[in-house]
Structure formats: C-alpha cells, structure tokens
Amino acid sequence: MEHVVIAGGGPTGLWLAAELRLAGTPVTVLEVLHERAPHSKALTLHPRTLEILAFRGVAEPFLAEGRRIPSGHFGGLDERMDFGALDTPYPFTLALPQARTEELLEAHAVASGAAVRRGHRVTGLAQDTDGVSVAVAGPDGPYTLRAAYVVGCDGTRSTVREAAGIAFPGTDATTWGWLGDVVLDAPPEGAVYAASGPAGGVMVVPMPDGVHRIVGGDPDSNGPDHPGELTLDALRAKVTRIAGTDFGMRDPRWLSRFGNATRQAAAYREGRVLLAGDAAHMHYPAGGVGLNVGLQDATNLGWKLAATLAGTAPDGLLDSYHAERHPVGADLLLSTRAQTALMNARSPEGQDLRTLLSGLIATVPAFSRSLAERLSALAVAYPPASPAHPLTGHRAPNLELAGGSDLFTALRPGRYVLVDFTGTPAPTQVPGADVYAAPRPDGRPAWSTVRTALIRPDGHVARASDEADTDGPALRADGATFETSPRP
Structure with missing residues (x-):
C-alpha cells in the first residue's frame, strides 16, 4: 500500500510531496503531463510563500533567478501597495515564471525522495475504512494503486474531487481577461507598467529571454461566453486602445484568455480524500495569488497528514486542515471578486471609486499595509477553538534566536519549535519539539511579554504564554504534552 498518492504534479502537489517526505512519509505523485507545460499561468511568488520556502531551506534558487518587485497592486489600481512596510525578510513580490517554479519544486520533491510519475492520470477512486483504491491510466495501460490517503492537487477540473463526491459550488464566468507573452520592440520602462481607464486596463511585466507579459481586460471581453481565441492582432488593438501604443509587439510565445468563474470545494476532506490548491478553489487570477495559496494549503496539510500516518497526531488534527484553510479559501474568493469588480469599474462612478481607493493607498499607510498583508498572506491566522x-x-x-540563528532556520526539519524568551535555562529535551532560547523580540509589541512560544511546523503559533500566566501552561507538540520552562 502507498502511504499517500497525490494526483497532480503542479506546484501544490510537488510542494506537498516534499512536505510529506520531510517527515519520512512515502509518497507518489501522479501527473498526467509527460512533460512540464512550457507556458506559465502564474508569474508571482508572494512574501509568505518566500517565507515558507525559506523555512524549508530552499528559497535561495528562487531568489537568485526571480525579479524582486517592491510593490503590489490591488484590483489594478494606479497606486501600488508598498511591500517594504511588511515585517518579513522578503518585502517584495518575486516575478518568476511558473514553469521555472515547477522545475525547482520538482527537483526539491525528487531530492527529498518523492516518486513522481509523469504520464499517469487518475481516472477514479473508491475509498473504504482501510484506504483508497486509485484507478490510474499509465503509459503501459491501466492499473490500480492502494493508498492510505489520496490528495487531489489536480486543478479546477479535479477528477479526485468529483470521484470523492465533493461539491464545487460557485458562479460561472461573466468577464474574461487576456494575456500575451510577446516580444516588444519598444517596451515600457520600469519593473511594472500599468494603464487603466474606461477603455480597460493593462499591465506589462518583463519575463526572461527578452519576453514581456501583457495582461489585461476590456469591455469587449464581458459576457458569459468565451469571446473566441485571442489573436496577436486582437491583442495589439486592445493594448493600443488602452495604452495608446502596442509597444512594438511581435513574435507571440503564448496568447490566452481566462475567465472569472469562482468556485470553492464544499469540503477539503472527505474521509481519506483531501483537496488542495486549484482543486479546492477556483477564481480570477487577480493579484497572482492562486499558486501561492496552493503552496500555503500544502504547507498546512503536509505536517498534519504525516503526523496522522505516524500515529502521533492528536484527535482532530487532520480535520483542522479544512477548518483552517477553508476560511482562507473563502477570503481568497472574496478578495479576487472584489478586485475583479474594481478592474471592471469602467463607468464614471466606477472610475471615481478607483480614484478614491487608489488615493487611500497613496496617503493612508495603514490602509496600504492592511491590503498588502492580506494579499501577501502574512495576515492569515487560524483562530483557536477556545x-x-x-x-x-x-x-x-x-x-x-540565541547563537545567531533564527526561527525560519529552526523550522527546516519540519518539527515544532519551542522558543524560550525567559533568559533562564530552557529544557534541553521536549517531546515532539526542538527547543531554542531567544532574546526578547525588539520592535514587536505583540511579542513583548511572551515568555515561551510553541511554533507549529507550518510557522504558526500553536501556544504561547506570557508574564501574566504564572502557572506555565501545558503546551502540545505532535500530541505530546509538556510544560514550559519554570519561572525563576
């Protein structure tokens, strides 16, 4: 029996495979494509995603190749959010084509021991109390795998989701965006060019190999029906109408359209079947958040599923994946719908709304920072049940941390980390956790009175105690209970 079968070898499935292997869990990834798709739907890695890569020790290759953009847009507004105000080592978005991101993630997954089978398509599944039987069509014919758990990371048309009987409610497309990866003879200056008005909106972003991505929307693309295949002449006309120039576009590498159909899986878990990434949520690609949220889903799920298989998980840990990530997905859909509305606000009233909100971003730092924290996923929190x-x-x-280290480095093994700020000798051994002494955090008021904090493998706070908590509460790690270090 396979421990875990992952359907889908895109970014979410590959990252989940590596997270499971970090805990020693055997995993097999089944990907229908024989070779990686040459075109890149996504182009952006956000600060929280870079943090996740960092606390697994694999951020450097991405940072070395990607282009750092110190700002981000919300709904294509003219004024951009300043990511430099964020409390993160990565106060920027990183422009890196998805094809290269997938290549790096696959190398990481394979190096960690994951089995990746290309040209293998999941065609159905049946689960029982002991496991899941997975029907697969492979290059040499059909076969069946038996797994303890199956995770659908197989996109918006997920076979796994449908076979598990999980509903995917939502709304169909009412407007269509367009993109072209083209060569520009007269490209605009700067990291990102943007123009918007009643005629529509367009952004231009440099890509590797002398290519630029042009992405936008216009009133001609409204309606429930796909408005036909995009041609270079059609793209040139749209861009010229919005920006006043076509930037000398030629030699298209990829032309495509995308709609604003918005859906979310009713459940992220059905017995021994789980969903992550686009299989769990579908939305307009506003702000470039889709790939990022998928990797964040996988980071939340990986350690929980591994602990469940190892028999060390407390009751309800695996169910907490849905409880924590489903609201994040719902908020994602709310945000992308709001941004879609702003992008399509082309009436005089809509243009005034865009001007008003854009002005707030420029003149109210707290507003800009709140939007930036939301878009970057640094604001994601999981409210405790009690x-x-x-x-x-x-x-x-x-x-x-003491000794010149830091928390992200301490999280690399994928275990809980107990951070002790008391200045007294910390316990050297704690079941299920690695223990580190740390100086008092400076410049972070929310942490100023914390004596001990237990950090989950996904970088979120599991428990904390402060100076008002005189009894030193019990903390949990992988189902084991232990006490914080004693007070002096």
Whole structure:
C-alpha cells in the first residue's frame, strides 16, 4: 500500500510531496503531463510563500533567478501597495515564471525522495475504512494503486474531487481577461507598467529571454461566453486602445484568455480524500495569488497528514486542515471578486471609486499595509477553538534566536519549535519539539511579554504564554504534552 498518492504534479502537489517526505512519509505523485507545460499561468511568488520556502531551506534558487518587485497592486489600481512596510525578510513580490517554479519544486520533491510519475492520470477512486483504491491510466495501460490517503492537487477540473463526491459550488464566468507573452520592440520602462481607464486596463511585466507579459481586460471581453481565441492582432488593438501604443509587439510565445468563474470545494476532506490548491478553489487570477495559496494549503496539510500516518497526531488534527484553510479559501474568493469588480469599474462612478481607493493607498499607510498583508498572506491566522493567548494561530515572524540563528532556520526539519524568551535555562529535551532560547523580540509589541512560544511546523503559533500566566501552561507538540520552562 502507498502511504499517500497525490494526483497532480503542479506546484501544490510537488510542494506537498516534499512536505510529506520531510517527515519520512512515502509518497507518489501522479501527473498526467509527460512533460512540464512550457507556458506559465502564474508569474508571482508572494512574501509568505518566500517565507515558507525559506523555512524549508530552499528559497535561495528562487531568489537568485526571480525579479524582486517592491510593490503590489490591488484590483489594478494606479497606486501600488508598498511591500517594504511588511515585517518579513522578503518585502517584495518575486516575478518568476511558473514553469521555472515547477522545475525547482520538482527537483526539491525528487531530492527529498518523492516518486513522481509523469504520464499517469487518475481516472477514479473508491475509498473504504482501510484506504483508497486509485484507478490510474499509465503509459503501459491501466492499473490500480492502494493508498492510505489520496490528495487531489489536480486543478479546477479535479477528477479526485468529483470521484470523492465533493461539491464545487460557485458562479460561472461573466468577464474574461487576456494575456500575451510577446516580444516588444519598444517596451515600457520600469519593473511594472500599468494603464487603466474606461477603455480597460493593462499591465506589462518583463519575463526572461527578452519576453514581456501583457495582461489585461476590456469591455469587449464581458459576457458569459468565451469571446473566441485571442489573436496577436486582437491583442495589439486592445493594448493600443488602452495604452495608446502596442509597444512594438511581435513574435507571440503564448496568447490566452481566462475567465472569472469562482468556485470553492464544499469540503477539503472527505474521509481519506483531501483537496488542495486549484482543486479546492477556483477564481480570477487577480493579484497572482492562486499558486501561492496552493503552496500555503500544502504547507498546512503536509505536517498534519504525516503526523496522522505516524500515529502521533492528536484527535482532530487532520480535520483542522479544512477548518483552517477553508476560511482562507473563502477570503481568497472574496478578495479576487472584489478586485475583479474594481478592474471592471469602467463607468464614471466606477472610475471615481478607483480614484478614491487608489488615493487611500497613496496617503493612508495603514490602509496600504492592511491590503498588502492580506494579499501577501502574512495576515492569515487560524483562530483557536477556545480562549487562548492572543498570538495563538498567528504567523510567527522570523524571530532572532540565541547563537545567531533564527526561527525560519529552526523550522527546516519540519518539527515544532519551542522558543524560550525567559533568559533562564530552557529544557534541553521536549517531546515532539526542538527547543531554542531567544532574546526578547525588539520592535514587536505583540511579542513583548511572551515568555515561551510553541511554533507549529507550518510557522504558526500553536501556544504561547506570557508574564501574566504564572502557572506555565501545558503546551502540545505532535500530541505530546509538556510544560514550559519554570519561572525563576
């Protein structure tokens, strides 16, 4: 029996495979494509995704190749959010084509011991109390795998989701965006060019190999029906109408359209079947968040599923994947719908709304930062089920640890990390966790009174205690209970 079968070898499936292998869990990835798709739907890695890559020790190759953009847009508004104000080692978005991102993620998954089978398509499944039987069409014919769990990372048309009987409610497309990866003889200057108005909106972003991505929308693309295949002449006409120039576009590498159909799986878990990434949520690609949320789904799920298979998970840990990530997916859909509405606000009233919100981004730093934290996923928190310390469920920043290390480095093994700020000798051994002493955090008021904090393998606070908590509460790691270090 396979421990875990992952359907889909895109970014979400590959990252989940590596997360499972970090805990020693055997995993097989089944990907229908014989070779990686040459075109890149996604182009952006957000700060939280870069943090996740960092606390697994694999961020450097991405950072070395990607282009750092110190700002981000919300709904294509003229003023951009300043990511430099964010409390992260990565205060920027990273422009890197998805094809290269997948290549790096696959190398990481394979190096970790994951089996990746290309040209293998999941055609159905049947689960029982002991496992899941997975029907597969492979290059040499059909066969069946038996797995303890199956995870559908197989996109918006997920076979796994349908076979598990999980509903995918939502709305159909009412407007269509367009993109072209083209060569420009007269490209605009700067990291990102944007123009918008009643005629529509367009952005131009440099890509590797002398190619630029042009992406946008216009009133001609509204309606429930796909408006036909995009041609270079049609793209040139749209861009010229919006920007006043076609930038000398020629030699298209890829022309495509995409709609704003929006759906979310009713459940992220059905027995021994789970969903992550686009199989769990479908939306307009506003802000370039889709790939990022998929990797964040996988980071939340990986350690929980591994602990469940190892028999060390407390009751309900695997169910907490849906409880924590489904609301994040719902918020993602809310945000992308709101941005879609702003992108299509072409009436005089709509243009005034865009001007108003754009002005707030430029003149109200707190507003800009709130939007940036939301878009970058740094604001994601998992509210505890019962009263707890205010930090519980929140993302932990990259705290300084004693000896010149930091929290992200400490998280590389994929275990819990207990951080002790008391200055007294910390316990040297704690079941299920690695223990580190740390100086008091400077410049972070929410952490100023914390004495001990237990950080989950996904970088969120599991438990914390502060100076008002005189009894030193019990904390949990992988189902084991232990006490914080004693007070002096």
